[in-house]
Amino acid sequence: MAAALLWFAAGMAQAALPIQHWTAHSGARVYFVASRGLPMLDINVDFDAGGRRVPADRAGLGGLTHTLLRAGSAAHSEEEIGRRIADVGAQLGGNVDRDRSGLSLRTLSSERERTQALATFAEILQAPAFPEAAFAREKARLGDAVKEDETKPEAVASRAFYRLLYGAHPYALAPTPETVARIERADVEGFYRANYVAARAVVTIVGDADRALAERIAEQLTAGLPRAAGAPATLAPVTPPQSQTLRIAHPASQSHILLGLPALARGDPDYFPLLVGNYVLGGGGFVSRLYLEVREKRGYAYSVYSYFLPLAQEGPLQIGLQTRKEQAEEALALVRTVLDKFLAGGPSAAELKAAKQNLEGGFALRIDSNRKLLEQVALIGFYRLPLTWLDDFARQVEQVSVTEVRAAFARRVRPEHLVTVVVGSGEK
C-alpha cells in the first residue's frame, strides 16, 4: 500500500511540520500542507464572519448566510450545485461559530473530479445568488429549529450561559424567533458583501497537491470574493460578569448545569498552563478530578467535564454536567468544592506529570489524519498563531509548572465572576 510521504512530529518536538504559508493576490491568507499518501484533497475556507459580526437584532443572520451560500449561484441552481458536487463523489462541509464562518470541501485529487468539485466550490464562495425562494425556505427552517431549541434543556442552558457570560457583547447572541423573523434577504446579501471578503479569508489546503496547484486553488477560490470596504469594526472588550446563579424551570428528568466565565483568548500565553491544568480539573477523559469525584465516587452524572474555548476575545471556561433533578443542588455544591480546591491548591506534582504524559505522548493523535491536520492548521491560520505552533506543542506543555498552573487559574478563573446556570430546577 502507498505510504504517506509526509510524517513529522512523531512525538519529537524538533521535527518541523511543513506548513507553507503565503498571501494570495486577492489578499487571502493561505496555509498548505502537502500530504500525498492518498489521492484526495481537503480544503477549508474560513471568514471572519461568525456570530460576533452579526447585529444583535438580527441574530441568526450569520448561520443563515452560511447556509444560503450553496443555495444557487449566478450560473447554477441549488439543485445543479448539489448534483455537480455529488457527481464527482465530493463532500461539502461547514461550520459557523462565534468567530468563524467556514466552508470545507473534500474531493478526490484526480483531475476530472478535482476540477469539477473546485469549480463548484468556487461558485459557492464567490457567486452566491441567494434566491428568494431558498431564502424564504431557509429562514422558515431556521425559525423552526430555534423554536425547537428553546424546548431542549441543553440548548436552553447553553444560551442562558452565554447570555450571562457576555451581556451586551456579541458573544452573548443566539437567534430567537424574533431576531430570525426580522431578517430580510437584503440583510443576507449585505452581510455576505461586508464579511465574506478576500482580505479576511483564510484558505487551508491539506492533501495531494504540490505548491503550484495549491497556489492555483487559492487564487481560484478567492479572486472573485467581495472586496473589503475597510477594516472590520473593532468589537468592545469583554467585560467580566458579576457572579450569579440562574435557575430555569424545565420538565426534563435531569437538571443541566453549566458553570464558567470568560477566560481565555487565542494566542494568550496562559494557554498552556490552562490546558495542562484543565486536563487535571475536568479535561482528562476518565481521569480528571471532576470525573472521579462526580461520576466515579458518587454516580451523580454520566457526563461531567470542563474545557477552555479560546476565541478571538476571551472565550469561556465551561464546566458542565447533567444529573437527576432531585440531587442537582448536591451535585452543584460538589462541583464547586472540586473547583475551589483546585483553584486553591492547583494540581499535585503527580497530576501534573500525568497530564503532561497524556498531552505530550498523545500529540500524534491530534494530527494523524488529513482531516485532523486540516482543522489544526486552519486554527493556526485564522488566529495567526505561530506556524511552529504544532511543532512547539510538546515543548510548551513540558515547560508548564505547578506554580504556573496555579497562577494562570488565579488570573483567569476568579470566583467573583463565576456564573452558574441550572435548567430543570426550581419548579415544584
Added chain:
Amino acid sequence: MKNRMFRCMFALLAAVAASSAGAQTDVQERTLANGLRVIVKEDHRAPTAVHMVWYRAGSMDEVSGTSGVAHVLEHMMFKGTRTVKSGEFSRRIAAAGGRENAFTNRDYTAYFQQVPKAALPLMLRLEADRMSNLLVTKPEFSQEIKVVMEERRLRTDDQPRALVAEALNAEAYVAHPYRRPVIGWMNDLANMSYVDARNWYVRWYLPNNAFVVVVGDVKADEVFALAQKYYGAIKARPLPERKPQLEPEQRGVRRLVVKAPAELPYLLMGWKCPVLRDADKDWQPYALEVLTGVLDGNESARLNQSLVRDHRLASEVGAGYDTTARGPGMCFIEGTPSQGRSTAELEAGLRAELARLVRDGVGEDELARVKAQLVAAQVFKRDSIFGQAMEIGQFESAGLSYRDIDRVLDGLKAVSAEQVRAVAKQYFVDDQLSVGVLEPQPLDPARARPAPPAMGH
C-alpha cells in the same frame, strides 16, 4: 464530552458510504488456539495505532428482566481486575498518551484505544487482563448503575425523538430481542444486581466469543506475537446456546404515538428489510443500500430535494439502512414537518415519493451519482485508521468476514436501476411498516398550545 458511549441504534443519516470498503489485501489474520481471532491492517501514514476488542455479546443476547446488562458490564469493565485496581486501566492508557472508550450495541460490545504506536503492547496486556480477570463487586456496581441510569435519562428519557425510536422498536419486534433498548428499560436498571453483571461477564467474555482488530503503524507479525503472549493463555469455554428467536411475520401496519415536551412533531417510519448474509449471493441488501443513497445519500438526493426544497413539507428528512446485522434488518425514513404541516401530511408526501420511485424507477444519472460517492468514499475512509478498524469490526460482528468488505463494494457497483425499483416495491409495503409519531407537548402544561392549522400555508 463523549464518555463511554452507547451507540444509537438508529444511524439514520448513515449514507451509502458507511459500509463499503477498499482493497482488503493488506489485512492479515491469525486465530489463536483458544479461538481468539486477531485481524491486523497495516497503515503506515502516521505513527499511531488503534486496538479494539469486540465481544459477540450485545443487547440481543439479553433476556427480559435484565435488559441493559450488556451495556452495564461495559461500564464495569473499567472497574478493576485482580491486578489492576479500579480506574487504573484508564490512568495507564492516559499516561501512555492514549484515548479510549467502549460502545455497546445490539450485536456486540467493543472496547478501543487509540495510541502512539509504542504503547500498543500495553494495550494488549491490559485488554487481555480484563478479558479474564475482571472483578465485578457490589460496591463498584452500586455506584456505576447510578451513572448508567443518568445516561439513560440524558440520552433517552429527556430526548423526545429517542423515545419515539425506542417505542418503535418495541412495536416493530414482538419476539425478537431487538425490541429491547440497548441502554435497558429503567425499571430493569433499577433492579439489576452486581450478580447479573458478573454472570454476563462469565457467560460471554471468552476468547472464543471475541476478536481483536489492530489498524495502524504496526507490523502484523509483531502484533500476532503480542497477541499470543497476552491473549494466548486465556482459556476457552463452551458458549451458551443462542436461540434464534425469529420474529413472526408482521401482518399489517403498526402505529404508535409518543407525547413529550417539544416544539415540532416528528415522524419515524420503519420497514422490515433483509440484511446481508451471503456477500456473493445476496443482491437485495445492496439494492436497498443504493436505494437509501438515492433517497438520502448526497447533496441532491430525492427526499431532501422533493420534500424540503420543492414542496416545503419537511424542515428535515432522512433515510437509513444498515446492510449488516446479526438480527433482522430495517429501512428507516424520518422527518420533521415544516411549521404548520402535520406528520400525516409529511407521511403522505413520503409515500408519494416512494410510489413515484416504484412507478418510474430511478434514473441512470441518480444511480451513477450514488456509485460515484461509493468510489470516492473508498479513498476518503482511508484517512482514518479508526474508521477502518470500525468497518472490519462491524462486518465481523455481523457474522461476515473482513474479506466481504470488497465483495460488498462490487455488489453495490453492480446494482441496476431495475433492482432498486424492485426492492422498493417489495419491501416498502404497509404490511411490513411501523410508524412512530411524536406529539409535542408544551413545556409548561398549564399553558395550552394553540392548535396547529388544519391546512398548510
